[in-house]
Amino acid sequence: MSKKIMLSDNIYWVGKVDDRDVPFHRLTLTKGTTYNSYLLMTEKPTVIDTVDMSFGREFVENLKSIVELEKIEYIVINHTEPDHSGALGSLAIKAKNAVIVCTSLAVDQLKEMYKLHNREFLVVGDGDTLDIGGKILKFIETPYLHTAETMITYCVEDKILFPCDIFSTHVANYEYFNDMAKEDINDDYIGYYKLIMHPHRRYVQNMIKKIRNLDIKMIAPSHGYILRDKVQSFIDIYDNMSKNGEIDKKALVLYSTMTGRTKKIATIIKENFENQNIHSEIMDVNKIPKEEIIKAINEADVIFFGSSTKYADIIGNMEDILKSLNDLNLENKIGAAYGSYGWSGEAIEVVQDYLKGSNIKVLTTSDVIKSTGMIDIEFPIRIKFSPSLNNVKNIESAIIYTADLLLSAI
Ligand code: FEO
Numbered sequence: 001m002s003k004k005i006m007l008s009d010n011i012y013w014v015g016k017v018d019d020r021d022v023p024f025h026r027l028t029l030t031k032g033t034t035y036n037s038y039l040l041m042t043e044k045p046t047v048i049d050t051v052d053m054s055f056g057r058e059f060v061e062n063l064k065s066i067v068e069l070e071k072i073e074y075i076v077i078n079h080t081e082p083d084h085s086g087a088l089g090s091l092a093i094k095a096k097n098a099v100i101v102c103t104s105l106a107v108d109q110l111k112e113m114y115k116l117h118n119r120e121f122l123v124v125g126d127g128d129t130l131d132i133g134g135k136i137l138k139f140i141e142t143p144y145l146h147t148a149e150t151m152i153t154y155c156v157e158d159k160i161l162f163p164c165d166i167f168s169t170h171v172a173n174y175e176y177f178n179d180m181a182k183e184d185i186n187d188d189y190i191g192y193y194k195l196i197m198h199p200h201r202r203y204v205q206n207m208i209k210k211i212r213n214l215d216i217k218m219i220a221p222s223h224g225y226i227l228r229d230k231v232q233s234f235i236d237i238y239d240n241m242s243k244n245g246e247i248d249k250k251a252l253v254l255y256s257t258m259t260g261r262t263k264k265i266a267t268i269i270k271e272n273f274e275n276q277n278i279h280s281e282i283m284d285v286n287k288i289p290k291e292e293i294i295k296a297i298n299e300a301d302v303i304f305f306g307s308s309t310k311y312a313d314i315i316g317n318m319e320d321i322l323k324s325l326n327d328l329n330l331e332n333k334i335g336a337a338y339g340s341y342g343w344s345g346e347a348i349e350v351v352q353d354y355l356k357g358s359n360i361k362v363l364t365t366s367d368v369i370k371s372t373g374m375i376d377i378e379f380p381i382r383i384k385f386s387p388s389l390n391n392v393k394n395i396e397s398a399i400i401y402t403a404d405l406l407l408s409a410i
Pocket of ligand 1: 079081084146223
């Protein structure tokens with residue numbers, strides 16, 4: 001590496017500028033991007049994130065010009081997507097004494113991706129610190145920003161935040177720092193936020209709360225510009241754009257229950273909508289007159305339809321309600337199916353079929369994965385017998401997702 005890019009006395013940028021048209025999340029990044037990796041030359045040399053796999057060999061060669069690879073003691077992987085962990089395989093072979101530092105969720109992914117089954121890992125969680133000999137690193141878990149295993153690393157002495165994808169821009173540039181940029185970077189910064197982070201904005205708010213008390217002098221993300229001028233204003237953009245506005249939306253949770261378990265799920269769904277400041281109503285379709293239910297459907301923005309399964313079928317009046325959907329204009333409304341079951345849960349699938357046959361926007365697992373990459377949210381919501389703690393957690397995520405969809409429609 002001919003030109004050394006320094007963030008402070010002994011912190012080096014060791015990334016790669018990719019000035020091609022880069023295929024990314026079903027888009028093409030026409031301004032390219034950068035894969036920012038950092039080397040902290042302390043008594044225990046530490047690399048934070050790597051670069052895209054296509055540049056692995058070049059990355060390792062460049063590092064060699066600054067540090068003896070066998071002396072690297074830690075490789076911190078904040079996020080496992082291969083544009084940041086892609087060179088880990090090449091690096092780990094040469095930096096054979098390095099311990100890989102990541103969250104618990106990242107360990108198996110990295111082992112599988114880079115055949116690191118026999119490698120030493122150090123699992124870190126929220127608030128954990130690591131002394132790298134002259135500097136302390138602090139770790140902050142940031143799940144779903146934008147995948148489940150992500151974290152931020154904060155260098156206490158230099159007051160530098162290494163947040164990987166968070167606070168990034170997709171711009172190939174050779175200026176590296178925002179105060180050196182040849183153009184205003186705000187549009188690119190906001191565009192990146194909207195594309196990658198906004199679908200997870202509830203989690204952005206959680207992250208902002210966690211970093212609020214840190215003294216941050218510089219943000220060194222893993223794409224685009226390193227932010228060292230007006231740092232707080234870039235955090236504020238995330239904060240402001242991810243906040244809820246006044247929500248004037250209504251949720252309706254309908255259920256038809258056999259043993260009370262589907263009612264229990266309905267109650268959890270309702271509570272979670274309320275936690276998201278969305279007014280919600282719950283109705284037992286077997287106790288409330290049909291015309292009242294139809295009126296409530298017409299007034300709601302999102303409707304969850306739940307039924308227990310008995311003899312492979314929907315129970316009670318729910319099917320009659322579902323048959324009426326074709327007579328209603330459900331455009332701009334969101335619908336989801338759910339229910340408790342004991343064997344196969346056919347009723348939930350039949351409810352889903354009815355929703356698909358109407359003009360409501362039906363929530364599906366496929367859409368969640370395609371729009372957010374989250375894999376713990378499933379639609380329809382199928383729960384065997386009573387909801388477990390894990391089911392409750394997944395319902396919470398499902399309602400946060402649904403609330404975000406409603407907000408997107410404002
Ligand atoms: Fe830049 Fe999520 O990878």
